[in-house]
Amino acid sequence: xxxxxxxxxxxxxxxxxxxxxxxxxxxxxxxxxxxxxxxxxxxxxxxxxxxxxxxxxxxxxxxxxxxxxxxxxxxxxxxxxxxxxxxxxxxxxxxxxxxxxxxxxxxxxxxxxxxxxxxxxxxxxxxxxxxxxxxxxxxxxxxxxxxxxxxxxxxxxxxxxxxxxxxxxxxxxxxxxxxxxxxxxxxxxxxxxxxxxxxxxxxxxxxxxxxxxxxxxxxxxxxxxxxxxxxxxxxxxxxxxxxxxxxxxxxxxxxxxxxxxxxxxxxxxxxxxxxxxxxxxxxxxxxxxxxxxxxxxxxxxxxxxxxxxxxxxxxxxxxxxxxxxxxxxxxxxxxxxxxxxxxxxxxxxxxxxxxxxxxxxxxxxxxxxxxxxxxxxxxxxxxxxxxxxx
Ligand code: SIN
Ligand code: CO
Numbered sequence: 001x002x003x004x005x006x007x008x009x010x011x012x013x014x015x016x017x018x019x020x021x022x023x024x025x026x027x028x029x030x031x032x033x034x035x036x037x038x039x040x041x042x043x044x045x046x047x048x049x050x051x052x053x054x055x056x057x058x059x060x061x062x063x064x065x066x067x068x069x070x071x072x073x074x075x076x077x078x079x080x081x082x083x084x085x086x087x088x089x090x091x092x093x094x095x096x097x098x099x100x101x102x103x104x105x106x107x108x109x110x111x112x113x114x115x116x117x118x119x120x121x122x123x124x125x126x127x128x129x130x131x132x133x134x135x136x137x138x139x140x141x142x143x144x145x146x147x148x149x150x151x152x153x154x155x156x157x158x159x160x161x162x163x164x165x166x167x168x169x170x171x172x173x174x175x176x177x178x179x180x181x182x183x184x185x186x187x188x189x190x191x192x193x194x195x196x197x198x199x200x201x202x203x204x205x206x207x208x209x210x211x212x213x214x215x216x217x218x219x220x221x222x223x224x225x226x227x228x229x230x231x232x233x234x235x236x237x238x239x240x241x242x243x244x245x246x247x248x249x250x251x252x253x254x255x256x257x258x259x260x261x262x263x264x265x266x267x268x269x270x271x272x273x274x275x276x277x278x279x280x281x282x283x284x285x286x287x288x289x290x291x292x293x294x295x296x297x298x299x300x301x302x303x304x305x306x307x308x309x310x311x312x313x314x315x316x317x318x319x320x321x322x323x324x325x326x327x328x329x330x331x332x333x334x335x336x337x338x339x340x341x342x343x344x345x346x347x348x349x350x351x352x353x354x355x356x357x358x359x360x361x362x363x364x365x366x367x368x369x370x371x372x373x374x375x376x377x378x379x380x381x382x383x384x385x386x387x388x389x390x
Pocket of ligand 2 (some may be wrong): 131132133196
């Protein structure tokens with residue numbers, strides 16, 4: 001059976017395409033039918049907590065490229081013309097389980113690299129302009145047709161149109177005949193910073209963007225320095241026991257070398273860095289949507305809910321990862337959940353972090369594991385729900 005990469009194995013995809021070059025996969029999902037209609041997508045865009053944008057090629061005020069941020073309402077949709085606009089809704093996988101199911105097909109890429117599934121709807125002509133994204137993306141055609149034109153890799157200095165709130169490339173030309181019309185089930189992979197322009201060619205065009213994320217050097221340095229800073233003693237300071245006599249106003253090379261050593265030695269801690277990175281990469285996209293149970297459950301209630309057929313599943317916006325403990329502690333690990341790191345057994349960390357099946361009820365037989373699952377349930381990272389088989 002072929003997977004979402006068509007004839008390609010994940011191994012070959014990763015070696016030849018991932019972060020390297022675009023790939024068009026015709027019928028990545030043969031006969032794909034979107035489990036979500038355009039009306040349902042519009043409904044989601046009207047919800048308070050859902051992030052959405054409307055991009056109009058010409059706004060109501062006659063100016064080019066108008067962007068309206070959600071939540072949307074009936075009035076906005078009622079005034080829209082027959083063509084040339086796009087509605088984009090972020091993180092649909094957080095709200096629609098049938099959409100989240102698609103993510104299983106991408107398990108050849110670490111889950112903590114995933115950002116979300118954004119879904120767009122556009123009538124004919126709808127597009128968001130030629131642009132580059134800083135992230136890898138798989139563009140799955142969900143319904144209707146979209147014409148994609150690719151314009152090659154762009155450097156950091158690629159000129160963008162001034163005076164509008166969209167990042168549209170000033171110059172765009174199609175590279176290497178890379179132009180295709182995608183039908184439902186077709187999918188296009190783009191590496192970061194590869195210029196692209198997608199124009200709807202039907203009245204029912206829906207495009208799913210399975211987007212990944214990677215921290216910028218700026219974000220990583222700032223966050224790591226913040227985390228590490230909390231652990232450093234105030235007593236570790238710039239020191240100059242080697243000070244020689246010099247011009248009293250001179251900042252000399254030796255001073256720079258001392259501060260450089262202070263900073264680099266304080267920051268270069270591999271073990272702490274892995275503790276930070278797991279926390280950092282599992283922070284939720286919308287922290288406000290992680291809601292603690294009120295009142296909280298006790299273990300007996302959790303046990304009886306599960307005994308009566310409820311299931312413990314991962315929260316849809318929650319992020320999980322695990323890392324085995326460094327050498328010498330083969331059975332231990334850190335389980336990372338929604339920006340936190342919890343030491344536990346490797347087997348438990350794997351069971352909680354991996355896959356998307358309900359957690360096996362037998363985990364509660366161990367008291368430590370039961371306490372951990374209870375804590376995760378009380379903070380909203382795990383959720384009790386009715387069993388679908390019940
Ligand atoms: C769209 O779905 O219209 C745009 C997606 C993208 O280009 O990133
Ligand atoms: Co894009």
